[in-house]
Amino acid sequence: MPASDMPAPDQPASGTAWSGLRLAVLIPCFNEEVAIAGVVEGFARALPGAAIYVYDNNSSDRTAETARAHGAVVRHERLQGKGNVIRRAFADVEADIYVLVDGDGTYDPAAAAAMVRLLVAERLDMVTGTRVTDANATYRPGHRIGNIALTAIVRHIFGNRISDMLSGYRVFSRRFVKSFPALAAGFETETEFTVYALEMKMPVGELPTRYIDRAPGSESKLRTWSDGLRILTTIVLLVKEERPLQFFGLAGLLLLLVSVGLGMPVVSNYLQTGLVPRLPTALLATALGLLAFGSLLCGLILDSVARGRKEHKRTAYLAIPALSGDEPEPAA
Numbered sequence: 001m002p003a004s005d006m007p008a009p010d011q012p013a014s015g016t017a018w019s020g021l022r023l024a025v026l027i028p029c030f031n032e033e034v035a036i037a038g039v040v041e042g043f044a045r046a047l048p049g050a051a052i053y054v055y056d057n058n059s060s061d062r063t064a065e066t067a068r069a070h071g072a073v074v075r076h077e078r079l080q081g082k083g084n085v086i087r088r089a090f091a092d093v094e095a096d097i098y099v100l101v102d103g104d105g106t107y108d109p110a111a112a113a114a115m116v117r118l119l120v121a122e123r124l125d126m127v128t129g130t131r132v133t134d135a136n137a138t139y140r141p142g143h144r145i146g147n148i149a150l151t152a153i154v155r156h157i158f159g160n161r162i163s164d165m166l167s168g169y170r171v172f173s174r175r176f177v178k179s180f181p182a183l184a185a186g187f188e189t190e191t192e193f194t195v196y197a198l199e200m201k202m203p204v205g206e207l208p209t210r211y212i213d214r215a216p217g218s219e220s221k222l223r224t225w226s227d228g229l230r231i232l233t234t235i236v237l238l239v240k241e242e243r244p245l246q247f248f249g250l251a252g253l254l255l256l257l258v259s260v261g262l263g264m265p266v267v268s269n270y271l272q273t274g275l276v277p278r279l280p281t282a283l284l285a286t287a288l289g290l291l292a293f294g295s296l297l298c299g300l301i302l303d304s305v306a307r308g309r310k311e312h313k314r315t316a317y318l319a320i321p322a323l324s325g326d327e328p329e330p331a332a
Helices: 033-046 063-069 082-092 109-121 141-158 174-179 189-199 224-242 244-273 279-318
Strands: 023-029 051-056 073-076 097-100 126-132 170-173 204-210
Touching: 023 033, 023 063, 023 082, 033 051, 033 063, 033 109, 051 063, 051 082, 063 073, 073 082, 082 189, 097 109, 097 174, 109 126, 109 170, 109 204, 126 189, 141 189, 141 224, 170 174, 174 279, 189 224, 224 244, 224 279, 244 279
Parallel strands: 023 051, 023 097, 051 073, 126 204
Antiparallel strands: 097 170, 126 170
């Protein structure tokens, strides 16, 4: 690696609540030339001593040059999509605490220190910056409604410990980052963060943060309908992977209800006349009933597999040392 690519500030911060711990700020970027200078400078002021990494994701403007000129370490990820960028950054960057933030300038850097302090003081693995805003241009009504609906689904299935599942402002422990599977390719990566933390029963926290309008000339990359559908699909797939008994049990119940609905008139007719005039319907009802029990059986088997996978992930998580910074001073 060239010497120019080595982060000069990659030393433990001193004189702070996170004294003795290495901080890294990870900023995924795609065509954010307008906003990136303010983001880099803001986090340099908010977290003195932190290493600031800008991961450029095939930008066609001067995002990389601008970030480098303002003191960030610039790296590149050629696979398009935020999830791909995060996978690369989590693998490459070594730190004790990781701050992840979008490069569009909509999140308040001043909140970072409080989020890090909360993570350290309470020994958490993830702190989410929940968005508080009146900025309708950036946080459009469609995005708000979608976030509320998708968050409600995840809260109902995986646990009622989060309120803004799709926030792009997070602080993570090393344990979280180095054990996180990072399978998503795009914006659905935030859903993966949340479900992973909830399923692993990790200690998590939230802190309200200002969410502000984009700078003039900066455009959102989020597509409300297509990205919303991808996130919903991701939730369904995560339910299948993490809660297979619920997933296949529900599928089996639906198949059984359809089977009974189709089969009851046939059975009733047979009991009255001794004849089966609608043989195709009888065969379909029987097939659906068999599929229902097969689905339940798949759920039972895969539930045992999922439990084994969860135990393995838990072991990998515990193999990574916890935060080792100074214990917070007791209140006077």
